[in-house]
Amino acid sequence: MSRNAFNKDEHMVATRKVSLNERAFDTLRSDIIACQLEPGATISEAWLAEHYAFGKAAIRHALARLTQQGLTINQGRMGYSVTPITIKSIRDSYHARYLVEPELCRMAASRLDAETLAALRECCAATFDRHNSAEMIAYSHANHRFHCLIAQLAGNQRLARLIEELSDDHMRIAYVSMVYGQSEKQWSDDHTHITDALEAGQGERAAQLMAEHLVQGEKAIMRAVLELPELLETSLHSA
Template sequence: MATSPKKGNLNAQAFDTLRRDIISCTLKPGTTITEAWLTEHYALGKAAIRHALARLTQQGLTLNQGRLGYTVAPITIKSIRDSYQARRLIEPELCRLAAGRLDGDKLRALRDCSSASYDRNSAAEMIAFSQANHRFHCLIAHAAGNDRLARLIEELSDDHMRIAYVSMVYGQSSEYWNDDHAGIVAALESGCGDEAARLMTEHLASGEEAIMKAILNLPELLETSLSSS
């Protein structure tokens, strides 16, 4: 049976709302949440909340704990390092494959993502900026033409959105991404795959260093969810 437009809209609203609050750490990593609490707190229907939790769990942002409810996926030092290791192995090669294969529309989209900025006093702008960063990496991955690797990058980059948000709150400048991204786009447009791969490798390495520095200065997250394992 097809989902009605109204039901579909409620499902999307619930998913977008919970995802936003997980990314901004309004729902802190490691926090236990239940369908009943979320339904009451967000004034959304139970069915929509259940649908949102299923999608969030599929994306790795929540963990299903059975009768105990759900846990907002922890941010751990190991998970950050593992994720960046996977990205360093995959994304440079995707850049090499994508070089020279992006049409005018995709290049314009990449430049739009690269020019995004934010005000650190605006949570909405920081979330929008982290979404632009997410889209930048996913556009390149899809342009490479390997759908399986593109889906993997989407998953890894999606979880990075909340890590990136935290690093912005604690001092990381938008210029860091903008400058790196502009160089990658130029290399992709000129068809220089090796250069694009090299720049992506450097971008991910410096990103990991900056994010680890920011994360380790978060005592409230260290107390609840950050660990070495």
């Protein structure tokens, strides 16, 4: 076999492996966001590999990334657990966002470019059907992207990484909120008004709207999770 042929085969194997790793990560992440893998559930590599029909290597890779994002917890020999949703974790997360995101809006207003504006408008246009799980997950991604775009636009990479981490965790509780009453119109309207202020260069106005948006979001999510007390308790899954 020629060196070129060998390198080509090696590249194809690596590509398939990356694709499988990505599929495993995306699948597990979507099921955590949709609470199909319940908050607090104990899970193992063996159970996940059998349940999802992925190899253990792909599952291991997915769990490492999910743990890095704060969606799972490595418990050593006991396996992994899905990070629980707690009242304290929701309040702590929102407290951090209140302190940071309005200021990021102030910073972003003077830096908005046409490409980012178009991306923000695209996020604002997202909708979902409460009876369609895939659409709600896609909407969660759009909401996540909206907040991350503003953080990145502000130009402080450390704060942008913090918001990405916080927003990542919010995708799951936002999904629960969508199922139990939060409307896409409320989110879309809030996002549109924030984007309008950014486009007009009105940093203070954008900051005020972001603060109000976060307050309303926390209230909606708290109402939703309090209607589902089982999501706030640690439960066992197949290990």
